Amino acid sequence: MAPALATAALTGEPGNAMYDRWGGAVWVRDFEWDDGNGVHIALRHGIEPEEAEEVFAVRPLFRKTKRGHYAAFGPTLAGRLLVIVFERKPKGLVRVITGWDMGTAERRYYQRHRGR
Numbered sequence: 001m002a003p004a005l006a007t008a009a010l011t012g013e014p015g016n017a018m019y020d021r022w023g024g025a026v027w028v029r030d031f032e033w034d035d036g037n038g039v040h041i042a043l044r045h046g047i048e049p050e051e052a053e054e055v056f057a058v059r060p061l062f063r064k065t066k067r068g069h070y071a072a073f074g075p076t077l078a079g080r081l082l083v084i085v086f087e088r089k090p091k092g093l094v095r096v097i098t099g100w101d102m103g104t105a106e107r108r109y110y111q112r113h114r115g116r
């Protein structure tokens with residue numbers, strides 16, 4: 001699978017930083033896609049890789065998971081509210097692991113914290 005739409009928005013300047021809700025930087029320079037993660041989120045969760053990348057481009061909210069990965073909460077360019085779980089790799093590379101549409105509690109969490 002080829003890198004998608006939002007990559008250009010994120011890689012225009014070297015070292016784009018986004019911040020988690022506690023003020024820590026999450027650096028995203030590019031996305032790692034292959035048949036494993038791209039096909040998984042598309043077929044199992046109905047999320048295209050482009051949509052997953054869009055979440056990172058539209059002011060996401062980050063949270064660390066219990067397993068040591070990160071979750072990005074945010075909208076796609078079409079307004080679909082998603083949670084994208086990802087692994088941070090060296091040099092700002094992000095590998096998407098899974099994702100889903102936000103449930104009611106996740107939407108409340110996102111709306112409550114996104115203004116900070």
